[in-house]
Amino acid sequence: MIKIDEKKMFLEIKERKPKVVVLNAPDGLLNKALEVASKVQKSFGVQVVTIANPCYGICDTIDGEAEKLGADMVFHIGHSIATDRVGKRTILIDAMDDVDFEGVLEASLPILRRYEKVGLCTISQHIHNIEKARLFLEENCISVIIGRGKGLIRDGQVLGCDFCTAFEIRESVNAFAFLGQSIFHATGIALATGKVAFMLDPYYKEITDVTPKASDILKRTTLSTYKVLDAKTIGIVIGLKEGQTRLERAQSIKCELERHGKDVSFIALNEINNENLMRLRKMDAFIQTACPRISIDDSFDRSVLSIPQAEALIRLLDGKELGEILQRISWV
Template sequence: MEKRPYEFELERINALIKERGARRVGLQLPEGLKTVAIEIAAEISTETGVDVILSGSSCYGACDVDEKLARTVDILLHFGHSENTFRKHFLSKERTCAKKEYNSFGNAFLSKKRFVLEENYQEKVVFIELRSTVDIKPVVESAVAELTGDCAGLVATVQHVHALNEAKIVLTRSGKKVIIGKSSNVTYDGQVLGCEFSSALVPCDEILFIGSGSFHPAGLARYTGKRVIAADPFTMQISIFEPETMRKKRYGVIARARDAKSFGIIVGMKSGQFNLSEALALKRKAIAKGLAAHLIAMDEITEASLLGFKVDAFVNTACPRLAEDYVHFNKPVLSVNEFEVVIGERGWEGIWP
């Protein structure tokens, strides 16, 4: 078997299965890794004799645990994401604390008032972070030429955070100043999530992101307002993300929502995205302004799932990134902050930090 680009920690997993005496084990992999799911399932099953059940549902983050599968198995192995700090807050029983914490988008993502739908499956979920086994130094060496300033904020997805110090050494040798930011909202220094970029809030003019795809760097550019250089250690590709390009799209959507008279307030039903109390508060705000507002609960927010609902615009209280970059929606789909701009409760300048 050829070397895998990620460390699946199968030895640790097999030991854990045997230790807990599990009979049924669920596996949940992010979209990009579903192609190795059958192979991993076969290895675990052969080694431990358990029945493995693969999750065939989408999986976009630690906020997106397959709850139904978790309830069906003895252990659910959730690959590719680190256990988020919100979940820790929640499990530490600070639920009644009214203090809100705000994530990068000013949404109450890390608020202790946000809660998961159910608790009884949570102890079964084991997060396997999938550390990359690929050397990041070569792509960082290539990225140096694209850095225009003297100082760069250095960030990565969880698969590469363990190698950020190696990247820092490469950059320092090239004469660059590097800052790996800290944040209490993520597990590791310099780590970014799709909805949480505060470790990129460092006093540098640009950001070097280590990871794959454009989802994270696009969000980084819009959130920080800084130029982002994205370096992919797997493809060796370097891409540039300009903040104004990212932000303009959202200004356009906000402008289109200004004439809306009726809103669909989306309640995300994925456990880590559920925030009914915020959705109810937004509904009451809309009604107080003389607008119509209706709550709509859904797991997957797609154009097809919104199509039938006869409202002028939507507000998304689920994953703050859902509507922003990739999914095309015909009607405006606003974030919570953007909705507050539309109803006159927040200025344009207050959408992002």
């Protein structure tokens, strides 16, 4: 069961005495957030507003919206990194899963032993399990490396677009084991490192080799990159979500494409999806600088490239090799 760190929220409220508090949580935690909202209202007499827009990641903060709601404080729940404050009002709140990994780790031994040296990664909700998992595997004759965190990323942690802890150790291990039930993060590790990756699902005690899925994704991203070579009109979509507005990257990609004679327009959107892009009939293709996973995981009628794909496209236009599109430390 996932437990939101209510204690930290209550302490912050007691200390700072806000009048209005906003809660921002991913879909899976929305109803739990509503329960917390009602506790906060009853215990502290504070007005609480729960945001029901989708919240995709640590980048999807809402200081601006909170200001419109007159809020002094935003609790951004379930997307934690190695800091607890972002922007003017946002406080990051852990949501830890107390599920036990013992069963799935036991079941993984015959598979992981074949690889001898394994890199261990996980997401914030399971990060408290990573050391225990390492000890268990080492006691069972598997050599384990947990990659050091960088900046705001904790040791062994991966985000949907940042794989520094896996990438840096890829040459020292023969495979990766991802602790959790997120195929999204597990395939990301396989794609960013070019190594075999297994997802260790603690709920079903199942081990999934995500490498074939990662290889399908790579084929699709490569194909959609090649398709943009002949595009005449390209829309560069800038994400309007707070942590996704990469204006400088968008500007530099625009300059590069114009150097190759492309007709490039900037477009801004909150939600980048096929439905919204379908309305922009003039464009032959798109590049979006908001979240790479939109391009990598979602389906679109026309090519919608992420930043790494846009960089690969520019290499091709420059007459260079395509190179590795997604094997890199970060996709933003």
